Amino acid sequence: MTRAPKSAAGVARPGFAWAAPAAVFFLLFAMAPLVLVAVLSFANWDGITEPHFNGLDNWVALIHDPVMSQSVWTTLLLTALGVLTQTPVSLLLGVWAAGHQRNRAVLSAVYFVPLLLSATAVSVVWRAVLDPNFGVPAQLTWLFGDGNLLGSRSGALAVLTFVGVWQFTPLHALIYQGGARAIPQVLYQAAAVDGAGTVRQFIHITLPQLRNTVITSMVLMVVGGLTTFDTVLILTQGGPGTDTTVSAFYMYQKGFKSYDFGAASAIALVLVVVATLVSLAVVKFSGYDRMRGTAEGL
C-alpha cells in the first residue's frame, strides 16, 4: 500500500477509485468496529446501562487473569497442532486429487463432503460419535480406555484437533489440488527422462513448485486456528474447567455470558494484536511478501 511497485514500464496502474467500494466496506465493517472495540476496552459496560470509562481497569484485570494468559497459549497450541496435522494430510490428498487416476473424481467428491457441512453440525455429530457410553469409544476400549475423551486437557485438545483436520482438510486439499494442477507437466517429463521415481518427483518438483500454495494455505490455517470458536462452543464449552478455553471463546463468555463487554473488548483487541503478529511473522519468514514466482526459467 505504501511502497509504489516498480512494475514494468508501460503497464498502467489502476486508479484508487477501483478500490473505493472495498475500502468503504472495510472502513465501515472492519475499521469502525475495531475503533469502537478499542474505546470500549477502557470502559465498563453491561449492555443496558450507560458505559462509563474506568481507565485501565479492564486491562489490569486481564493481565492478572490466569485464564486469559492460559487461553492465549491454548489458542496458539491449537493453531500449531492444526497446521501440523492439516498440512501433510491436505498436501498429500490435494496432490493425489490433481492426478488422473481411476475413480479419482468420485473419491475426491466424497473427500470434499465435510467442506459442505456447517461447523455446528460437524461438532454435534462428532460429539455423538465420541460419546463414552454409546459412541465409538465404548466399542474400542483398548484404544480409548474409559472413553473420557473430553474429561482431560490432552484428550479434549486431541478431539478438537482431530475434528479440525476432518473439517478443514478438504478446503486445503482443494487449494493444493489447484496448485498442483498448475505445475507444468514438462518438469515431470524431464524428471522421468532423468530416471526420477514418484517420490523423488514429489520431493524435488511438486513441493518446491507448491511453495506459495503452502504459504497461502498456512496463513488461512493460522487465521482460522486463532479464531476457532464454534467447535469449542459445542464440543467442550471451554472445558474441562478452562482447559480448552481459547481466547475467542473466552471473549464470548465475557461478552455474552457475563455481559462484561469492556473485558470482552479488551480480549478482542489482544486477539487482533496476536493474530496480526502471527500473520506478519508467517508472511515475513516465508518470503510471501516478496512473492517470487516459482516458474522462473520455464
Place this chain on the structure above:
Amino acid sequence: MGSRFAAIAAASALVLGMTAACGSGGASSDAGSGTIHVMVYGDATNKVEKQIAETFNKTSKVKVVLDTVPGADYQQKLQTVINTPHAPDVFFNWGGGSIKPFVKAGLLLPLDGFIAKDPGLKSNFLPSVFNSAVVDGKPYGVPMRGTQPVLLFHNKKVLADAGLTPPRTWDELVAATRALKAKGITPIALGGGDQWPTLMWFEYLYDRIGGPGLLQRAVGGDREAWASEDSRKALAAVKDLADSGAFGRSFDSVKFTDGGSPALVAKGRAAFELMGSWYYSTQQDANPDFAESGLGYTGFPTLNGGKGDPADVVGNTNNFYSVLKKTKHPEAAAAFLKLMYSEEFVKAQLAVGNLPTTVHTVDFLDTAASPAYSKYQYELVKAAPSFQLSWDQAYPQSASTPMRTAIQQYVDGKIDADAFIKAMQALPTS
C-alpha cells in the same frame, strides 16, 4: 503490493467479524397504536402463551403482541434490547439474579401498585415461588409457567435387581452407590459436560448441611459464608461422592443436553440422576416406555446432623413476567397478568405437562398430563419451607461462567476446597 496489509486486514476482519456480530434490531414497540409487546422464551410451551394472549385480546382494547425468541438466544436478545426503544412491555424471566441488574438500572416497574389494586396478583400464588422474584423487598414478577424442582430420579428395575430401595438418607444413597458399582453399573448418571447438572449436587448438599440461610448470606454479599464449616462439610461430601466413583469416570464427556445421561438411566446402565422436574418429559420424548413404567422419583435424601429441613427443595421456582417501567399501558399489563391465575391458564399449563404455582392448581391436578407426577411435585413444593433458586439464577448472570468453571474444576480435582471457596468469594453479588 499490499500483501502484508492484506494479511493484517484479513486477520483483523476475521476477529472483528465475531465481535461485531452483536446488536440486532428488535420487534418494534408501536406503543401509540394500543399494543403491548410480550417477549417470551421460545419453546413448546408457547402454545399456552398464544392461547392466553388470544383470550386477552378478545376483550381488551389494548392488544397483546407475543414475540417469541428462540430459547438458546433469549437471554442475549433480552440484554441487548431491554434498554432500547425496541424493548418489550412485558417479558419472560427466571426471577432472582436474572432481573436484578434490570432493577438496579431502574428499568422495571415494581408491582406493588398492581397488587394494591388486585391483591390476587400476590395471594393466588405459592409464597415460596412468588418470593423468588422479589428484589430489595419489592415484587417484580408474576409466575407464568410451571415450577421445576430438582428431584432424584432412578431406574426402578436397576434398583430392584440390585436388591435396593430408593434411598431416604444420604448414608443409604452412598451405600447404594457402592452396591451398584460392585455390580458394574454406573451408580449416578451425571452430564458433567454441561456443568450445571453438577451444580445441582452442590445446591442440595449445601442446603441439607448448612440450611438455606448459608446461600442467602453468600448471595447477599457475606463472603465468609463460603468459608464456614458447613460449607467445607458440604464440599467434602461432594468430593467423597465423586472420588468414590459414584458418577463413573467419564462424566465430563457426557452431557444431559444431548441426551447422553438420560439414555444411561433409561437403558439401565446407570441407576440415579439428579435433575429438574422436566426430566420426566425428557424421558417421555426419548424413551416413552421407560418413562411410563420404569422411571421412579424421590426428593433429595436427608442428611444426619444437617441444618437444612429435609423438605427443602432447590431448582427453578418458576418463570415470571416482569413489566417495564416505560410501558405506555400499565393497566393493560396488569389486566394481562391477572390471567396468570385464571382457570384457563392453569388447565392449559397442566395439559402441556407444566405445573403452575397458583394456590388453586391443586383443584385441577386430575387434568394434568401425568396426574400422579404433578401431584407429587405440587405437594413437594407446597410443603417446602424453602425453595432455593438455582445458584446460577440466584447470582447475577455475570457469576454464572466462573461459578460453573469452579464447580467442574473442583469435582475433577483440579482445584481444592480452599481454591473453590476463593473462587466463590470472588463472584459478583450485586
